[in-house]
Amino acid sequence: MSAGAQRPIEGEAQALAERLVATLRDRDGFSAWMGLELVALSPASCTVRTTVRREMLNGFGVCHGGITYSIADSALAFASNTHGRVTLSVENGISYVAPVVLGDVLTATAEEESAGGRIAFYRVVVRKQDDSMVAIFRGTVYRTQRELLSGNTRHE
Amino acid sequence: MSAGAQRPIEGEAQALAERLVATLRDRDGFSAWMGLELVALSPASCTVRTTVRREMLNGFGVCHGGITYSIADSALAFASNTHGRVTLSVENGISYVAPVVLGDVLTATAEEESAGGRIAFYRVVVRKQDDSMVAIFRGTVYRTQRELLSGNTRHE
Amino acid sequence: MSAGAQRPIEGEAQALAERLVATLRDRDGFSAWMGLELVALSPASCTVRTTVRREMLNGFGVCHGGITYSIADSALAFASNTHGRVTLSVENGISYVAPVVLGDVLTATAEEESAGGRIAFYRVVVRKQDDSMVAIFRGTVYRTQRELLSGNTRHE
Amino acid sequence: MSAGAQRPIEGEAQALAERLVATLRDRDGFSAWMGLELVALSPASCTVRTTVRREMLNGFGVCHGGITYSIADSALAFASNTHGRVTLSVENGISYVAPVVLGDVLTATAEEESAGGRIAFYRVVVRKQDDSMVAIFRGTVYRTQRELLSGNTRHE
Numbered sequence: 001m002s003a004g005a006q007r008p009i010e011g012e013a014q015a016l017a018e019r020l021v022a023t024l025r026d027r028d029g030f031s032a033w034m035g036l037e038l039v040a041l042s043p044a045s046c047t048v049r050t051t052v053r054r055e056m057l058n059g060f061g062v063c064h065g066g067i068t069y070s071i072a073d074s075a076l077a078f079a080s081n082t083h084g085r086v087t088l089s090v091e092n093g094i095s096y097v098a099p100v101v102l103g104d105v106l107t108a109t110a111e112e113e114s115a116g117g118r119i120a121f122y123r124v125v126v127r128k129q130d131d132s133m134v135a136i137f138r139g140t141v142y143r144t145q146r147e148l149l150s151g152n153t154r155h156e
Numbered sequence: 157m158s159a160g161a162q163r164p165i166e167g168e169a170q171a172l173a174e175r176l177v178a179t180l181r182d183r184d185g186f187s188a189w190m191g192l193e194l195v196a197l198s199p200a201s202c203t204v205r206t207t208v209r210r211e212m213l214n215g216f217g218v219c220h221g222g223i224t225y226s227i228a229d230s231a232l233a234f235a236s237n238t239h240g241r242v243t244l245s246v247e248n249g250i251s252y253v254a255p256v257v258l259g260d261v262l263t264a265t266a267e268e269e270s271a272g273g274r275i276a277f278y279r280v281v282v283r284k285q286d287d288s289m290v291a292i293f294r295g296t297v298y299r300t301q302r303e304l305l306s307g308n309t310r311h312e
Numbered sequence: 313m314s315a316g317a318q319r320p321i322e323g324e325a326q327a328l329a330e331r332l333v334a335t336l337r338d339r340d341g342f343s344a345w346m347g348l349e350l351v352a353l354s355p356a357s358c359t360v361r362t363t364v365r366r367e368m369l370n371g372f373g374v375c376h377g378g379i380t381y382s383i384a385d386s387a388l389a390f391a392s393n394t395h396g397r398v399t400l401s402v403e404n405g406i407s408y409v410a411p412v413v414l415g416d417v418l419t420a421t422a423e424e425e426s427a428g429g430r431i432a433f434y435r436v437v438v439r440k441q442d443d444s445m446v447a448i449f450r451g452t453v454y455r456t457q458r459e460l461l462s463g464n465t466r467h468e
Numbered sequence: 469m470s471a472g473a474q475r476p477i478e479g480e481a482q483a484l485a486e487r488l489v490a491t492l493r494d495r496d497g498f499s500a501w502m503g504l505e506l507v508a509l510s511p512a513s514c515t516v517r518t519t520v521r522r523e524m525l526n527g528f529g530v531c532h533g534g535i536t537y538s539i540a541d542s543a544l545a546f547a548s549n550t551h552g553r554v555t556l557s558v559e560n561g562i563s564y565v566a567p568v569v570l571g572d573v574l575t576a577t578a579e580e581e582s583a584g585g586r587i588a589f590y591r592v593v594v595r596k597q598d599d600s601m602v603a604i605f606r607g608t609v610y611r612t613q614r615e616l617l618s619g620n621t622r623h624e
Contacts, residue, residue, distance in 0.1 A: 024215030030223060033211045055189045058233065059180030065233075065245050066226025067186060073222045077214065089221050090431055091403050091452045093249035093561060095589045095608060097582040114565040114601060118430065119402055119454060121563045121604060133582060136589060138606065140403045140452065140563060142431060246587055247559050247608045249405060251433045251452060253426040270409040270445060274586065275558055275610060277407045277448060289426055292433060294450065296407060296559045296608065298587060336527030342535060345523045367501045370545065371492030377557050378541045379498060382534025389526065389533075401533050405561035 013043045017082035020148055021046070024081060031074045034067070038078070044112035046079035052104045063100035072108045072124040072137035079110035080122060080139070086146040087120070095136045098128075105129040110139070118143055169199045173238035176304055177202070180237060187230045190223070194234070200268035202235035208260045219256035228264045228280040228293035235266035236278060236295070242302040243276070251292045254284075261285040266295070274299050325355045329394035332460055333358070336393060343386045346379070350390070356424035358391035364416045375412035384420045384436040384449035391422035392434060392451070398458040399432070407448045410440075417441040422451070430455050481511045485550035488616055489514070492549060499542045502535070506546070512580035514547035520572045531568035540576045540592040540605035547578035548590060548607070554614040555588070563604045566596075573597040578607070586611055 021041055025031065031048075034056075040047040050071060058064040073092065080087040100106065110124040124137035177197055181187065187204075190212075196203040206227060214220040229248065236243040256262065266280040280293035333353055337343065343360075346368075352359040362383060370376040385404065392399040412418060422436040436449035489509055493499065499516075502524075508515040518539060526532040541560065548555040568574065578592040592605035 026215075027213075027217060028215040028220070029211040029213045030220040031214070055185040057183070057185045058187070058230075059182075059184040059237075060242065060244075061183060064184070064186040064226065064229070065248070066222060066229045069225050069229070069248075070220065070222025073220070073225070074214075077221075081215075086216065088216075089252050091249065091251045091433075092221070092225075093247065093405070093606070095247045095582075095606070096245050097584075097589065113604060114563075116565075121403075121565065123604075136581060136591075136606075138561070138563070138604075247589075249450070249561070251426075251450070253428075253433065269448060270407075277409065277559075279448075292425060292435075292450075294405070294407070294448075338527075339525070339529060340527040340532070341523040341525045342532040343526070367497040369495070369497045370499070370542075371494075371496040371549075372554065372556075373495060376496070376498040376538065376541070377545075377560070378534060378538025381537050381541070381560075382532065385532070385534045385537070386526075393527075398528065400528075401564050403561065403563045404533070404537075405559065407559045408557050 016084060017041055017043050020081055020084065021078045023149065024078060028074070030070065034070060036071065036074055039107065041078065041082070043082045044079055045110065046075050047107060047109040048075045048078070049105060049107045052100055052102055052106065054102060057102060063104065065096060068096070068100060068106065068126055068135045069094050069137065071106055072110070072126055072135065075108040075110035075124050076122050076139040076141070079112065080120060080141045081148055084148055086144045086148050087141045088144065089139055090142050091140045093138045097136060098132065098134045100128060100134050106134065172240060173197055173199050176237055176240065177234045179305065180234060184230070186226065190226060192227065192230055195263065197234065199238045200235055201266065202231050203263060203265040204231045204234070205261065205263045208256060208258055208262065210258060213258060219260065221252060224252070224256060224262065224282055224291045225250050225293070227262055228266070228282050228291065231264040231266035231280050232278050232295040232297070235268065236276060236297045237304055240304055242300045242304050243297050244300065245295055246298045247296045249294045253292060254288065254290045256284060256290050262290065328396060329353055329355050332393055332396065333390045335461065336390060340386070342382065346382060348383065348386055351419065353390065355394045356391055357422065358387050359419060359421040360387045360390070361417060361419045364412060364414055364418065366414060369414060375416065377408060380408070380412060380418065380438055380447045381406050381449065383418055384422070384438055384447065387420040387422035387436050388434050388451040388453070391424065392432060392453045393460055396460055398456045398460050399453045400456065401451055402454045403452045405450045409448060410444065410446045412440060412446050418446065484552060485509055485511050488549055488552065489546045491617065492546060496542070498538065502538060504539065504542055507575065509546065509550070511550045512547055513578065514543050515575060515577040516543045516546070517573060517575045520568060520570055520574065522570060525570060531572065533564060536564070536568060536574065536594055536603045537562050537605065539574055540578070540594050540603065543576040543578035543592050544590050544605070544607040544609070547580065548588060548609045549616055552616055554612045554616050555609050556612065557607055558610045559608045561606045565604060566600065566602045568596060568602050574602065
């Protein structure tokens with residue numbers, strides 16, 4: 001069997017994931033403002049990266065907690081929408097492990113921990129350039145019946 | 157006793173809260189980017205407001221969950237730093253109750269629910285222009301020994 | 313119109329809530345072990361109460377955090393199942409505000425903060441006999457299509 | 469160098485962890501009621517196990533969510549108190565991944581994810597006998613200045 005014929009289903013799932021996330025990223029103004037690069041993507045998993053700029057700082061001169069959260073939340077949105085149905089955050093939480101300063105390069109990796117028919121749980125870890133952890137994020141998402149690409153809605 | 161002489165301690169606490177939050181807001185680049193206005197402030201409580209702009213939207217064309225979170229997190233930072241010592245988020249959570257769209261005016265009100273010597277718990281409710289709730293946020297903060305204004309550090 | 317004829321829909325909702333929670337409580341071995349009394353019940357709201365016994369203490373000689381959580385979780389289960397469809401916890405959180413000791417009487421009040429078609433958010437506050445708050449609990453629940461009383465299942 | 473002489477510091481830390489947790493378990497009435505066995509223990513990590521009994525069920529005839537939480541919370545308490553200073557839960561959360569039924573054997577493993585001077589973050593995973601995950605628990609703890617064994621208090 002040739003390499004090209006191997007695992008067609010996984011290949012299709014990967015191609016779908018890439019198409020869906022490309023569509024989401026095209027429209028995502030806030031992720032664009034944050035300068036999020038897509039580092040890695042596969043079904044139910046995503047890694048994004050950005051560099052902390054001056055307008056991302058808070059009143060203490062360190063990275064605003066909302067920025068760290070938002071990077072993780074974008075990674076979650078991309079990872080959890082790789083299956084084709086519109087998937088939305090229900091409830092998220094974040095633990096702040098270490099401060100982040102101007103110029104730090106933050107990388108957020110979202111991974112599915114468990115998924116049922118409608119509800120799935122994700123874990124997102126945010127690290128900086130020395131690979132040390134700066135935040136731990138949990139996402140609980142709800143998978144709707146709406147198709148992300150076609151806009152069609154199955155009977156819910 | 158004249159009215160003007162009443163409750164000097166509360167007056168001082170209010171003046172301190174205003175001075176501290178003015179200092180924080182002056183330096184807070186991300187809150188400035190979000191266009192946060194200060195609507196109300198008192199010791200351990202704060203209300204901020206902003207309008208959702210195009211660059212705050214996500215890949216679904218609605219307000220990025222990180223923006224809603226960040227508005228609440230700024231309200232928390234201002235409310236929890238009204239006492240004078242540098243206070244930092246340890247762990248926050250947010251429940252997304254209703255979608256937010258372009259042009260919505262979001263108001264976040266942070267209130268202290270309970271405070272011990274080092275740890276305090278806050279609740280932040282985010283509402284839109286029709287006063288309906290769009291998100292419920294919980295903040296757990298840690299009060300350090302550092303003075304916010306002087307930069308002096310007591311022995312910790 | 314006579315007083316007895318007023319608000320028949322609310323009267324039916326109340327009667328249904330009482331029937332559903334009576335059924336749940338009859339079968340709930342752990343709530344029985346905890347000695348939970350039903351103090352108040354209405355659609356989407358419930359208050360329960362119990363007294364901390366020796367076998368509820370932890371290794372520090374204070375009430376085990378799991379007991380405080382469980383009282384709140386039972387209040388949540390009763391409140392969120394007053395509508396007739398089987399409703400389950402997806403994700404809960406608890407903030408420990410003050411210690412609880414042997415003999416304390418704990419009262420937990422669960423109230424719906426927001427409800428959509430499938431997901432609802434509850435807040436449960438746990439207080440002790442002097443009415444001071446000892447814990448704040450958040451519950452995120454998922455409403456299934458299964459009827460609680462008949463056991464019939466609608467097409468999901 | 470003989471094996472017995474190797475790594476005396478780790479050996480002492482392990483011995484301290486065992487002594488501390490033995491003390492806690494001796495006094496912990498609720499963990500005893502739950503039938504918690506200690507499966508593994510090392511500094512900042514602990515695994516406990518028990519079997520779901522009839523009095524642990526809820527009104528739906530499945531394991532009460534408070535039991536699953538409590539097993540995880542005990543694992544957290546043991547793991548986070550291996551260092552010698554009294555350590556208390558500030559804020560915990562749990563995601564319910566799969567139902568648990570009568571007779572299931574639950575194993576909870578608590579591991580420190582990150583620790584600062586006063587605040588540490590733990591992750592506890594609860595699995596059943598087939599090793600599938602039934603719940604994911606997060607614990608945020610506060611390390612006091614009180615010694616667990618002597619009862620002495622350093623100046624805080």
